[in-house]
Amino acid sequence: MQLIDGKKTAAEIKDEVAAEIALLKDKGGKVPHLVAVLVGSNGASITYVNAKIEACKKVGMHSSIVRLNDTVSEKELLEEVAKLNNDKDVDGFIVQLPLPKHISEKKVTEAISPQKDVDGFHPSNIGKMMLNLPTFLPATPYGILQLIERYNIETNGKHCVVVGRSAIVGSPVANLMSRNSYPGNCTVTLTHSRTVNLPEITRTADILIVALGKPEFITADMVKEGVVIFDVGITRKADSTKKSGYKLFGDVKFDEVAPKASFITPVPGGVGPMTIVSLLKNTILAAKGKMES
Numbered sequence: 261m262q263l264i265d266g267k268k269t270a271a272e273i274k275d276e277v278a279a280e281i282a283l284l285k286d287k288g289g290k291v292p293h294l295v296a297v298l299v300g301s302n303g304a305s306i307t308y309v310n311a312k313i314e315a316c317k318k319v320g321m322h323s324s325i326v327r328l329n330d331t332v333s334e335k336e337l338l339e340e341v342a343k344l345n346n347d348k349d350v351d352g353f354i355v356q357l358p359l360p361k362h363i364s365e366k367k368v369t370e371a372i373s374p375q376k377d378v379d380g381f382h383p384s385n386i387g388k389m390m391l392n393l394p395t396f397l398p399a400t401p402y403g404i405l406q407l408i409e410r411y412n413i414e415t416n417g418k419h420c421v422v423v424g425r426s427a428i429v430g431s432p433v434a435n436l437m438s439r440n441s442y443p444g445n446c447t448v449t450l451t452h453s454r455t456v457n458l459p460e461i462t463r464t465a466d467i468l469i470v471a472l473g474k475p476e477f478i479t480a481d482m483v484k485e486g487v488v489i490f491d492v493g494i495t496r497k498a499d500s501t502k503k504s505g506y507k508l509f510g511d512v513k514f515d516e517v518a519p520k521a522s523f524i525t526p527v528p529g530g531v532g533p534m535t536i537v538s539l540l541k542n543t544i545l546a547a548k549g550k551m552e553s
């Protein structure tokens with residue numbers, strides 16, 4: 261079994277991104293500017309947004325946070341989005357999800373200018389992704405693709421089973437893994453809460469991507485020997501023995517599943533850090549105006 265070290269790979273990619281930004285600066289180009297909009301005080305969202313800002317600092321990218329109270333109205337948030345769309349100094353921005361229940365994530369996502377949508381969640385960017393046209397790939401699926409490439413994992417002709425059909429991970433990664441190019445060319449099965457006999461299907465996976473948000477859902481009896489596993493789930497459970505006050509769990513019961521896998525991502529330190537570097541890469545593309553059309 262080989263551990264896929266997302267933390268190490270993300271650090272390597274950050275160095276590459278830093279070099280690219282230094283080159284941009286040398287040529288007198290604009291330093292990319294990423295803005296993160298954070299609504300409310302969800303602990304995990306605060307951690308992720310802070311990690312995004314820290315990563316920007318590390319690579320020499322400009323960044324800022326727009327913090328809004330969780331009582332902000334949908335209209336006020338949409339006004340904030342419109343401001344960022346029109347701000348020439350901002351190359352790309354994200355609205356951290358999830359949003360409070362009274363705000364429609366769909367409306368907010370659709371209000372973001374596709375040229376600044378570095379999360380790659382806007383319907384027109386999702387459409388371009390489906391058609392294999394240049395666009396911002398959603399950060400987590402993009403991170404998984406980069407891990408596949410950097411670990412030289414064979415995907416051609418493999419059966420890739422995706423567990424979970426969310427708009428930000430499961431659905432796009434299923435599409436990307438079926439693309440007619442590497443990393444792709446898989447036969448993909450997208451499973452979800454209504455799937456009948458899930459273990460029968462997961463046992464046929466050569467590559468298993470789990471993005472369900474159910475801690476330790478995938479057990480050893482649900483996978484075959486030699487499977488490659490990407491565990492996207494991150495659940496926090498209170499743990500007073502930890503400095504942070506919580507322990508993180510993936511969707512895969514790591515200790516019993518890892519011995520059967522040929523490659524596996526841990527939680528933490530697997531797919532999560534790759535989500536952040538993918539966002540940085542998308543922001544560089546936005547700053548270079550690569551997605552204007």
Ligand SMILES: Nc1nc2c(c(=O)[nH]1)N[C@@H](CN(C=O)c1ccc(C(=O)N[C@@H](CCC(=O)O)C(=O)O)cc1)CN2
Binds near residue numbers: 307
């Ligand atoms: N606007 C967005 N919202 C959300 C996205 C997204 O891509 N865009 N994805 C997730 C959260 N996410 C990024 O925002 C994210 C999740 C996890 C990590 C990460 O590095 N996790 C660490 C553990 C950190 C901890 O919880 O202590 C790890 O896995 O090692 C980064 C980003 C939902 N919302």
